[in-house]
Amino acid sequence: MMKRSLLLLCSFLLFTGCASTASQAETERYTYQSVDTSFVNPLIGYMQNAEETQPYTEMALVYIDLTWRELEPERGIYDWDTIAAKNQLDRWRSEGKHGVLRFVCDVPGEEAHRDIPDWLYDETGDGMDYDIDYGKGYCPNYANAVFRQEHHRTLQEIGRYFSENYGDFVAYVELGSLGHWGEWHVKYSAGLPFLPKTEIRKEYVEAYAKAFPKARLLSRRSYVEMPEGTGIYNDVTGDEEETERLLRELAEGGASHSMNEEYVLKPLHEIWKTAPVGGEFTSGLPMEEMLSQNMEKTWELIEATHPSFLGPKIPDVRAEDGGLSETARKNARRIQNRLGYRYRVSELQISNEDNEERLWTGVYKRLTGQEEAWRRYKQVAITLQNDGLAPMYFDWPVVLYLVKEDDFTGTKRYPIEGLKLTEISENQSATSAVQIPAEELEAENVALYIGIEDPETGEPAVQLAMDAPEVKRMYRLK
Template sequence: MEYAPAPLDNPLRGMVPYASATGRDRFPHSMEFSYFALDELMKGPDEFDWTPIDAVLRDVKKRRNQLIFRVYAEYPGKASAVPEYLIDAGLAVTDWTSEGGRITHHTPDYEDGRFRDALEAFIKAMGAKYDGNPDIGYITAGLLGSWGEWHTYPRPELWASKRTQREVMDAYAGAFKATKVLLRYPAGPESERYSDNHDRPFGYHDDSFAWTTLKTGGPNDSWCFEGLLEATNAGGKWKHQPIGGEIRPELWSRSFTSDRHPRDQGFVECVEAMHVTWLMDSGLFDARFPMDEERKRTALTETARLGYELHVAEAKWADGVMSLTVENRGVAPFYYDWPVEVEVEGEVRTTNWRLTDVLPGQPRVWSLEMAKSGRLRIRIPNPMKGGRPLRFANKQQGMEWLVVQS
């Protein structure tokens, strides 16, 4: 069966704008990202207001996209996002500045038992509300550190202890069984700063993508993303858990142009080495940054390497059984087992074929019983109502159905 490139707006992969981006429509995408402040969502020990998230979910869904989001308790340059009831109860917050006093930070005491209890209660409630919600693609863990990015640089003494980190990860593991959660930093048992997460059910997001992603043989190799993965023995985790992130802000104005930043490590090289599924890049989606035809053409070519690309390479009928050889031409699997449906002679039925099993370089054979002369079509509908279906990289792929035998 003939190959044809899959659409760049296939679900749950590709480039991702902020939901508020001014140039959101300039480039194909199937997901959008949003931050949420913890104090907007948590009003008391067991009192939660999900209105801010629900409003963004509705807005994103209107555009047939799914949401990635993160909740933060501190965001440099913004007011404190610690719930007011904790402040009233006496939770300490350290106010400090960076970048020569230009940026103000409000870091809560991450070791205060009241704050740790609040985080655990919040994650449990958030999981009860949103785990398995088809309108959500991924969640980045957040909650700890500046931007919810799990660091308080350059004030490491304010950072959360391993105990607090473990409690947050335990809460996420218990609350989210279906929706994929991503952590900022890979860490193994030997990590000085981070609690071991190499064997936990989480992916990772590299928020300095193409800046400190690959090892260079220099002093940064011990904490660049590739170096952390290797030290953590988590280099193969992408086979089961997603890798995402954000292109480093210093690269935004020149990403996908012929005049890339000298420190740009190469988009395609980084994607293929780290098996990345999704990335944010305001250079493509923010009206502040020019988008000429050359930049768009280059971006269309390079971002096609992100995530999965499923191709039905062969269909073979023998002894009443149709066997389909399915290969993944991408760099990562599809991470959710959405139902694969077939239509045989006008009857639609759901198969037991597992999308998550189709890894790059490891073709799978899907089989079903049918008459040789029967008509066969395949589709993978999006569980989100109105969402884009997952489409194969086949010339015979239509807007919804892949025609195998007509």
């Protein structure tokens, strides 16, 4: 019996060796053309205030601006019901959108007011009421020990609420809390106090990191206390002078007058390759001007900063009442179409398995009776290209699907572990392969699809910029 098995083994090895040599050159190659179609994808693009009941553009993100005064009118009592209804949180979550959150303590306005709760003002009260060219408001003393303690406690409650009630809905958090509009600057030239020094600001940053462990954090500038991976939001997109100043800071570092410190900004060359860039269009220039006669410069600034999202100050692209010319609306859509990532499959290669260890192990098991049927595998290699301005900053899984007879309810999944979306930046590509049993891949009426899944739903959610049949965000490869 043993002699017969060895004879069969030798014969089989000779046969498979010849067959393997002959088939190594048999590689199927498929290429796919890119498309310039406009579409809205998760985690990128234009965004409007979450309070908008009728958004005037398609969007995948909503902006949530939360003041301390509205959140916690009494210490330890949070008005979440009002905030959830006002910002339509259930609606946006059910529609598959994500949130960009900013917590603020000072929003200049037309009337005298305070954006911190009265109980907190009573316990601190060492800030300054102001009436300046920004507007009227109250600038707290952010270095006050009581203020800091209460702030960090409240921030933890915000993180808890969103995590427990809305999962991963909040994808980005713009570090606010300090300064006018939470932008980490004050009008010190009008007599307002400087912001705290680095050591105290670091407390605020650490509180954010603790409260939102899954969200991507963004800062108004590249402050030295920001942890690795913190992005930037540019709230004056389209303003040449201010945006070029930001680019210089990212290249060289520097000082910040609002902190009255020499070295508070660290250089972060090509930050967009590893951390998100957001922001909104500047309020200092007419939208028509930025998107028509000055469009070339606007686009140049956007390309230089590589934003993934812009808002809530964005162009109204509605033809009927948006107030913009057709040229401006067209350019607004052009910008929207390039924000963030834009992935596509450029090539598919299918070849015989090159894993010799698995091949010979399978042969041995089959001939020694340890395995009923020897399985032959195909190596399926995918090249993924990014034509956008930035990568995705979340490693959503890239998955191959085998679909039989157009039955999408019983698909077989093959995740491509080697494709990391966070590592595929602008105009870059990456290739990785998975092993699929040949009898499954070559079965009659079986098609091969690809998709990028939202981990929260487990469903394909990203539109790919490629010329291929699409069903429920799955794209047919062969």
